[in-house]
Amino acid sequence: MSLFIAVRVDPERCRAGQPCTACIGVCPVTIFEGRDGLAGVIGENEDECILCDLCLARCPTDAIAIHKLYADEIRTGAGVQGSAK
Numbered sequence: 001m002s003l004f005i006a007v008r009v010d011p012e013r014c015r016a017g018q019p020c021t022a023c024i025g026v027c028p029v030t031i032f033e034g035r036d037g038l039a040g041v042i043g044e045n046e047d048e049c050i051l052c053d054l055c056l057a058r059c060p061t062d063a064i065a066i067h068k069l070y071a072d073e074i075r076t077g078a079g080v081q082g083s084a085k
């Protein structure tokens with residue numbers, strides 16, 4: 001269970017219509033792994049996320065959301081939502 005960062009992959013969007021391993025390959029701290037044909041989040045690594053946004057930039061279906069739990073901020077490929085700017 002992470003304390004600071006929660007990374008989520010929407011299974012309805014992940015790899016929709018195409019094979020993809022972009023987030024698994026690009027993340028510098030190994031947040032993602034292949035799981036049941038989709039990208040899964042390695043829970044014990046979530047707090048290692050350095051908020052580089054590379055996965056958000058590379059995901060072709062905007063399936064990833066990164067929630068900064070300490071700031072109530074959610075980062076997606078579409079931008080940043082929440083109190084912290």
Ligand code: SF4
Pocket residue numbers: 009013014015016020021022023024038039058059060061062063064
């Ligand atoms: S980059 Fe997006 S579509 Fe590709 S495996 Fe990761 S979450 Fe799924």
Ligand code: SF4
Pocket residue numbers: 007026027028029030031048049050051052053054055056066
């Ligand atoms: S923002 Fe960077 S460190 Fe965090 S999950 Fe995405 S690629 Fe990995």
